[in-house]
Amino acid sequence: MTEATTGSSPLIAIRDPRAPAAEAYRTLRTNIQFSSLDRPLHTLLVTSTSPDEGKSTTLANLAVTIAQAEQRVILVDCDLRRPTLHTLFGLSNEVGLTNMILSQEEAPPLQETGVPGLSLLASGPLPPRPADILGSRRMEAVIAQLRSQADMVLFDTPPVIAVTDAAVLATKVDGTLLVFQAGKTSRERARQARQMLEKVKAHIVGVVLNNAEIEQGYGYYG
Amino acid sequence: MIDLHSHILYGIDDGSASLDESLAMCRMAATDGITHIVATPHSPASSASRNYSVDLIRQQVEELQTRLNEQGISLTVLAGTEIRYHADMLAQLKQGTLLSYPNTNTILLEVPNNALSSAIEHAVFVAQAAGYRVILTHPERCGVVQRDPNVLLSLIERGTLMQVTAAALTGEQGDLLLHTAETLLTHGMVHLLASDTHGLPPRRSPLLSLGRARAAALIGDAQAEALVSTIPMAILNNTPLTLPPPRPIDRSRWKMWRS
Numbered sequence: 001m002t003e004a005t006t007g008s009s010p011l012i013a014i015r016d017p018r019a020p021a022a023e024a025y026r027t028l029r030t031n032i033q034f035s036s037l038d039r040p041l042h043t044l045l046v047t048s049t050s051p052d053e054g055k056s057t058t059l060a061n062l063a064v065t066i067a068q069a070e071q072r073v074i075l076v077d078c079d080l081r082r083p084t085l086h087t088l089f090g091l092s093n094e095v096g097l098t099n100m101i102l103s104q105e106e107a108p109p110l111q112e113t114g115v116p117g118l119s120l121l122a123s124g125p126l127p128p129r130p131a132d133i134l135g136s137r138r139m140e141a142v143i144a145q146l147r148s149q150a151d152m153v154l155f156d157t158p159p160v161i162a163v164t165d166a167a168v169l170a171t172k173v174d175g176t177l178l179v180f181q182a183g184k185t186s187r188e189r190a191r192q193a194r195q196m197l198e199k200v201k202a203h204i205v206g207v208v209l210n211n212a213e214i215e216q217g218y219g220y221y222g
Numbered sequence: 223m224i225d226l227h228s229h230i231l232y233g234i235d236d237g238s239a240s241l242d243e244s245l246a247m248c249r250m251a252a253t254d255g256i257t258h259i260v261a262t263p264h265s266p267a268s269s270a271s272r273n274y275s276v277d278l279i280r281q282q283v284e285e286l287q288t289r290l291n292e293q294g295i296s297l298t299v300l301a302g303t304e305i306r307y308h309a310d311m312l313a314q315l316k317q318g319t320l321l322s323y324p325n326t327n328t329i330l331l332e333v334p335n336n337a338l339s340s341a342i343e344h345a346v347f348v349a350q351a352a353g354y355r356v357i358l359t360h361p362e363r364c365g366v367v368q369r370d371p372n373v374l375l376s377l378i379e380r381g382t383l384m385q386v387t388a389a390a391l392t393g394e395q396g397d398l399l400l401h402t403a404e405t406l407l408t409h410g411m412v413h414l415l416a417s418d419t420h421g422l423p424p425r426r427s428p429l430l431s432l433g434r435a436r437a438a439a440l441i442g443d444a445q446a447e448a449l450v451s452t453i454p455m456a457i458l459n460n461t462p463l464t465l466p467p468p469r470p471i472d473r474s475r476w477k478m479w480r481s
Contacts, residue, residue, distance in 0.1 A: 095353070102351045125350035126380045130342035 001149045010057050011088060012165075013064035014115060023063040026210060035205045042147055043173040044205070045078075045155040047166035047197075051187040053181040056084045056156050062210070063154050067118035074110065076156045077120045078169055080130035083123035085156055086207040096122035101138050108146060121146065129136040130158075134169040143172055160193045172203035177205055182212040223430045224250065224258040224454035226323070227304065227359060227385060227416035230428065231282045236263040237420045241285070243323040247419060250291055251428035252297040257422065258419075258458065259428065260302040262330055263288075265320055267306035275318035276319055277302075295319050300324050300458075305331045305357060312352050328459040330353040330385070339366045339373040347384050357383045357414060357457070362390050369480070370470045371402065374411050377450060378468045383453070385414040388433025389426050407440055410468040414457075416450040 012021045048055040050157075067073045076097060077085040086093040095109045100121070111117040127133050133155065134157075135148065146153045155173060157166035171177045176197055180190055190207075197204055225270050229237025230247045238244040251259050259260040261283055283301045287292060290297050303321040314320040315329065322329045329349060333342045342364070349356050359368045361374055374384060374394050389395050390403040406412050415437060419428035430450050438446035 040271045041474065098347075098351050099353070125347060127351075128340060 001118060003218045009088070011060055011064055011149060013068070017068070020063070022061075025061045028062055028067065029065045030100045032044065035175070037113060039203075041174045043143060043155070043168065043175070045156045045170055045173045045176045045202075046179060047160045047170075047176065048179045048181075049161050049185050049193045050141075050159050051082070053108070053159075053179050053185060055159070055179045057086065058084060058179050058210060059154055059156050059207055060088045060104040060176075063118055064115050066152050066154075069117050072144050072149070072204055073118045074121060074150040075113075075118065075152045076146065076153060077123040078130075078134055078157045078165065080123055080126050080133060080165065081158045081163065083126070083156075086111075089120055091120060091122060093122035093124065096124035097142070098124035098127055098133060100124070100142055101133055101136065102194040107143070107157075108149070124188055131164045131168050134165050139169075140172055153211055160190060161220065167196055167200045167202070170197055171200050172195070174203065175205040176202045177191065178206055178207045181198075181210045184211075223254075223256045223434065223450040224458065225419075225428065225430055225450075226260050226302075226357070226414060226454050226457065227262050227387075228259050228419045228428060229261070229263060229304075229421075230259060230286070230299070230419065231261045231263055231279060231436075233266070234273050234275075234282070237263065243422060244282070245289055245293075246422055247295055247428045248286060248299065249293075250422070252295050252417075254274060254292075254429045254431050256297065256428065256430055258298045258300065258454075260300045260323060262302040262304040263305050264332075267308040267311075268304070268332065276301075276321065279321070280306055291476050302330060304330050304332050306334075306386070307341075311345075312348065314339045315352075315354070322354065323457060323460075326355075326457060327353055328357060328457050328460070330357050330359060333364065335363045336365055339480055340372075343377065344368070346380070347375055347468070349384075350380065355381065355383070355457075356383050359385050359416075360387045360390070360418065361398050361411075362386055362406060367403050367406075367435060368398060370473065371406055371409070371411065371476065372473065374406070375380060375414050375468055375470060378411060378465075381464075383413040383457075384411055385416050386412045387418045388415045388428075388430050389417070389434045391415065391436045393428075398459045404440060409436060409471050410466055412437075412449065413453050452473070 046059040062074045063073050063192050077083045160166040231243045232238040232240050238324045281300050287299050346356050369411050387405045390399040393400045415433045417428045419427045434450050
């Protein structure tokens with residue numbers, strides 16, 4: 001049993017699929033799918049303005065929620081500075097994306113997460129210059145290959161303002177989702193993040209606002 | 223104690239010059255309390271290499287082991303390579319012309335003393351992405367480390383092990399190496415002590431006990447023991463290691479000492 005299926009997991013979508021927060025992820029799933037009806041969205045990048053805005057947890061919960069709708073999902077940890085996705089599923093990051101980029105081998109070293117339909121491509125050993133890896137031609141081939149094996153490929157990246165990694169990768173995927181934290185992310189930084197992504201012509205599909213005050217009065221349905 | 227870095231084979235590099243010297247080095251190591259020593263000749267990419275071949279390495283290791291057994295000296299000799307980074311490194315490891323530690327995925331990697339930190343990081347990353355655990359030899363000698371020891375932090379956080387030379391810690395290699403080695407040690411940036419022996423005295427000798435004692439005085443006996451026993455044993459057994467995080471060095475104080 002992985003950590004993800006035990007009670008301590010931060011993945012509410014697994015731990016308690018009936019919780020209001022899990023319902024919020026289902027709403028997010030639906031809205032992402034409907035955000036681009038004219039252009040099918042199969043590769044989605046998630047980033048934030050600074051660390052600790054809940055980016056990776058949001059992404060992992062979203063991935064679980066999409067897999068629960070019987071879609072094949074691959075989560076890719078492209079945060080090659082502080083990778084965390086593997087820890088959310090109690091897995092290792094010793095082998096993953098960077099091995100695949102350097103080795104030219106065809107089969108991606110995917111790990112099962114314990115959630116049917118959801119697999120993880122962990123970071124692998126961390127490179128000295130992550131943006132070089134993410135901006136490489138080989139990375140485009142890797143994305144295409146992962147895409148051929150899944151209905152949805154989700155990419156975690158470092159915060160977009162601190163380093164260029166997310167902006168570099170945003171040009172290679174169908175859409176970008178921003179995660180902000182209520183009461184923490186400033187308007188100025190949110191605007192800056194949007195501008196940096198727009199500059200590279202990224203397709204921003206939307207914003208998730210974490211830790212927002214919940215309106216009272218829906219108890220009956222919760 | 224276990225010595226993971228030595229030049230006890232003869233005629234292959236700038237280490238031992240004869241079978242007699244090699245045997246005398248092994249006896250000295252055993253007397254010092256070393257139970258396992260890995261012969262790690264310089265790879266051909268190093269200017270210190272003379273006559274490198276894996277067949278010759280294995281043949282000499284066997285020869286030394288037979289002689290030691292005959293003489294009743296309790297020392298296990300193993301074969302390895304001190305690998306100077308170059309572009310064909312991975313291919314040669316795969317072919318077996320460069321050696322990892324026996325039956326492990328750990329390699330002993332040497333980078334030039336004048337390498338930039340980006341070059342060191344690149345070499346380590348390439349090896350790690352191919353599945354190797356990397357031990358970096360004598361970081362205390364690298365110019366970039368002497369200028370700013372904190373360049374090692376990110377490497378260590380990514381699982382790179384740092385091997386400091388015992389003679390640096392005993393002061394035999396001068397004040398700069400002594401101070402650098404001590405500072406790395408007291409900041410959790412050293413994982414292994416090795417002799418890197420090249421011959422009998424006055425050359426760098428196959429001794430670890432003095433370096434171990436110096437380390438014990440600085441970081442305590444248990445941690446000093448880890449550097450010469452627990453950690454090298456885990457490497458030879460190919461078992462995972464959980465190491466305490468390194469602590470950054472105060473750059474302003476370091477610069478003051480260096481100026």
